[in-house]
Amino acid sequence: MAVAFPMATIAGRLPGTNFQVCLAKLQNGTFGVGMDVGGTDNQGNPVDVANATGITYSLCLQACGERQEPFEFTIFSQQFSAFLLPWLALVSQLPFGSNDMLVNLDSVLTTVGSPTLAAYSLILTVLNNRWVTRQFTQYTFPNVRDAVRILTSLQQSPIRVVKDDGFLASLIVLSQNDKWWSQLAEEIDYSHNWSISAATSIAWVVIAYVFSVLDTFIAGVDTSIHSNGLGVGSLWLWLLPIVVGWLQFSPKCDAALLKKAVAHANDLAYLATDDGKSVLLKDKTDIRAIDLTLTDVDDLHRDEKCTSPVFNYARFFPMFLASGLALMLQWGTAGAAFVQAWYTPTRGLGCRSLAVLIYAVLSTTVWMMLVTSSILTHYASNPQHRSEGHVIHEGEARDEEGQALLEDKAIRHRSTARWISIMLRRLGKLIAGFNAVWAVTACFCQFGNVFDNCFCNSSVFSLGKHAYSVITLQDLDFWIIQSAWIGSVFLAGATAAIYVLFANFLIEPPLPEIVPVATE
Incomplete structure (x- = not known):
C-alpha cells in the first residue's frame, strides 16, 4: 500500500504556528478593530490593529495557540x-x-x-x-632544572614529596641519582601537546x-x-x-603511565646516610622521595x-x-x-x-x-x-x-x-x-x-502582564x-x-x- 507523505514533511518542515498568518488575521480585523484588541508596536505600545507589528501575549495565545514555529x-x-x-x-x-x-x-x-x-x-x-x-x-645543583620540570609535570597527579631525613635532598644532590632524573624524564616524555x-x-x-x-x-x-x-x-x-x-x-595525565614511570625511576634512587655514604633507597626503606598515591581512593579524596x-x-x-x-x-x-x-x-x-x-x-x-x-x-x-x-x-x-x-x-x-x-x-x-x-x-x-x-517570544519573565510578541x-x-x-x-x-x-x-x-x- 502506498503511503502519502505531506510535502512539508518531505521538505524537512514540520507543522506549527505561523505568526505572520496570525498577525495578518489581526490586521484584517478577525479579532476586532481599534486599539484595545491586542495589537502593539515593537515597543509594546497599543496601536490600531491595522498598523500592528506585534501582538500581546494573551491575544497571541488566543490567535496563534501555544505551538511553536514549524521545525525546519x-x-x-x-x-x-x-x-x-x-x-x-x-x-x-x-x-x-x-x-x-x-x-x-x-x-x-x-x-x-x-x-x-x-x-x-x-x-x-x-x-x-x-x-x-x-x-x-x-x-x-645540576639536577635542579630537572626537579622543576618533573615536579611541575607531575602536578596533575596526586604526588607525594618527602623532604624529611634528606630524601628529596639526596635525590637532587647525589650524582648517583642522575640516572633517576634521566629515567623518569624519559618515561614521562609524552604530552597532550600540539x-x-x-x-x-x-x-x-x-x-x-x-x-x-x-x-x-x-x-x-x-x-x-x-x-x-x-x-x-x-x-x-x-x-x-x-x-x-x-x-x-x-x-602529563595518563595515570597508568605516570605510575609505572615513577615506580621504575624509584628503583634507581639513592639515599645519603649519616656516615657520608649513599645506599640504594629500595634496599633501606619502602618510603620514596617522590611517589604517586593513586590507590586507596576514598570518597573524601576522590x-x-x-x-x-x-x-x-x-x-x-x-x-x-x-x-x-x-x-x-x-x-x-x-x-x-x-x-x-x-x-x-x-x-x-x-x-x-x-x-x-x-x-x-x-x-x-x-x-x-x-x-x-x-x-x-x-x-x-x-x-x-x-x-x-x-x-x-x-x-x-x-x-x-x-x-x-x-x-x-x-x-x-x-x-x-x-x-x-x-x-x-x-x-x-x-x-x-x-x-x-x-x-x-x-x-x-x-x-x-x-x-x-x-511564551518565549513575548519575554514573559521580565515583562509580566505587559508581555507582547514582536512579529514584524x-x-x-x-x-x-x-x-x-x-x-x-x-x-x-x-x-x-x-x-x-x-x-x-x-x-x-x-x-x-x-x-x-x-x-x-
Missing part, C-alpha cells in the same frame, strides 16, 4: 553544523588521562557543565607551576566561527532571527582558550586522585587571580550570548536569555561548591589541630579531661567537614552533569524553533539587533583573548640557574 530541518542543520558541532568536536581535544571511561566521562561533564571550574583549574595549574619554580630558585589533529580541530572551530559570524552580518537579519546560532557560538567560545591553554601547558587536569582545583589552594580570570571567561562568553538573546525582539528576559543565564549561574555554582569542598577536604584531612591555644584562649584547665574533650570536639568538627565536603562534591558533580546536558539541549531547542512560541521587524529593530550582536561578538572574543594572554604570560616561568660543578 534546513535551518536546524545549518545552524547546528556552523555554531555547535565544531565545539562538540573540540571537546575531544581536552586532556583526560584516566583509564576508567566513567572517570573520563565525569571529566567531560564537569568541564562542559562548569567552564568556570575548567578555567579556574587551568590558571591554578599555571600559577602552581610558577610557585614550584620559585621554590627551587635558591638551589644551584598535533596535526589538535591544530586541525582548533583551526576548524576558528574558521567555522569566523565565517558563521561574517555570514550572519553579511546576509543580514532575516526571518530566522530566533534560530540564529550566533549567541550559541559566543556561549561556547570559552572552550577554545581552555583547549589551547592545556595544549600549551602539555599536562577528585585529588584523578589525573584529569579539570580536577586540579582539588589539589591546590585558591588564588584570587585564578578566580578572577575564571569568572571573567565564563561570564564574558555567557554574557555575550545573553546580550544577543536579550536584545533580539521582544527585548527582555525570555526563554533563550534565561537558558544562557541558568547555564552561567549553575557553572559558577558548581565552581563554588567544588572549591569549597576542596577546602573542607584539606581541613578534614589534617589531624594536627593543636588544642593548647584554644585552651588558653578559653581559660580552661590544662588537664587530661579537658584535653580529651577538646580532641573529641576537633574530631567531630573534622567528621562534619568530611561529610559536608563529600556532599558538596557529589551535588556539584550532579549539577555539572545536568548543566552540560542543559547547554546542549538549549542549543537544540533554539535551532529547532522550540523556543519560537508565544522595523528598521530600528534591525539596527539595535545588529549593534547588540556585534557588541556580543567583540565581548566574547575579547574575553577569550584576555584569558589566553594571561595564561601565556604565566605559563613559562624562568628556570633556576645552574652552577657548574667544579672538577679537578
Whole structure:
C-alpha cells in the first residue's frame, strides 16, 4: 500500500504556528478593530490593529495557540553544523588521562557543565607551576632544572614529596641519582601537546566561527532571527582558550603511565646516610622521595586522585587571580550570548536569555561548591589541630579531661567537614552533569524553533502582564539587533583573548640557574 507523505514533511518542515498568518488575521480585523484588541508596536505600545507589528501575549495565545514555529530541518542543520558541532568536536581535544571511561566521562561533564571550574583549574595549574619554580630558585645543583620540570609535570597527579631525613635532598644532590632524573624524564616524555589533529580541530572551530559570524552580518537579519546560532557560538567560545591553554601547558595525565614511570625511576634512587655514604633507597626503606598515591581512593579524596587536569582545583589552594580570570571567561562568553538573546525582539528576559543565564549561574555554582569542598577536604584531612591555644584562649584547665574533650570536639568538627565536603562534591558533580546536558539541549531547542512560541517570544519573565510578541521587524529593530550582536561578538572574543594572554604570560616561568660543578 502506498503511503502519502505531506510535502512539508518531505521538505524537512514540520507543522506549527505561523505568526505572520496570525498577525495578518489581526490586521484584517478577525479579532476586532481599534486599539484595545491586542495589537502593539515593537515597543509594546497599543496601536490600531491595522498598523500592528506585534501582538500581546494573551491575544497571541488566543490567535496563534501555544505551538511553536514549524521545525525546519534546513535551518536546524545549518545552524547546528556552523555554531555547535565544531565545539562538540573540540571537546575531544581536552586532556583526560584516566583509564576508567566513567572517570573520563565525569571529566567531560564537569568541564562542559562548569567552564568556570575548567578555567579556574587551568590558571591554578599555571600559577602552581610558577610557585614550584620559585621554590627551587635558591638551589644551584645540576639536577635542579630537572626537579622543576618533573615536579611541575607531575602536578596533575596526586604526588607525594618527602623532604624529611634528606630524601628529596639526596635525590637532587647525589650524582648517583642522575640516572633517576634521566629515567623518569624519559618515561614521562609524552604530552597532550600540539598535533596535526589538535591544530586541525582548533583551526576548524576558528574558521567555522569566523565565517558563521561574517555570514550572519553579511546576509543580514532575516526571518530566522530566533534560530540564529550566533549567541550559541559566543556561549561556547570559552572552550577554545581552555583547549589551547592545556595544549600549551602539555599536562602529563595518563595515570597508568605516570605510575609505572615513577615506580621504575624509584628503583634507581639513592639515599645519603649519616656516615657520608649513599645506599640504594629500595634496599633501606619502602618510603620514596617522590611517589604517586593513586590507590586507596576514598570518597573524601576522590577528585585529588584523578589525573584529569579539570580536577586540579582539588589539589591546590585558591588564588584570587585564578578566580578572577575564571569568572571573567565564563561570564564574558555567557554574557555575550545573553546580550544577543536579550536584545533580539521582544527585548527582555525570555526563554533563550534565561537558558544562557541558568547555564552561567549553575557553572559558577558548581565552581563554588567544588572549591569549597576542596577546602573542607584539606581541613578534614589534617589531624594536627593543636588544642593548647584554644585552651588558653578559653581559660580552661590544662588537664587530661579537658584535653580529651577538646580532641573529641576537633574530631567531630573534622567528621562534619568530611561529610559536608563529600556532599558538596557529589551535588556539584550532579549539577555539572545536568548543566552540560542543559547547554546542549538549549542549543537544540533554539535551532529547532522550540523556543519560537508565544511564551518565549513575548519575554514573559521580565515583562509580566505587559508581555507582547514582536512579529514584524522595523528598521530600528534591525539596527539595535545588529549593534547588540556585534557588541556580543567583540565581548566574547575579547574575553577569550584576555584569558589566553594571561595564561601565556604565566605559563613559562624562568628556570633556576645552574652552577657548574667544579672538577679537578
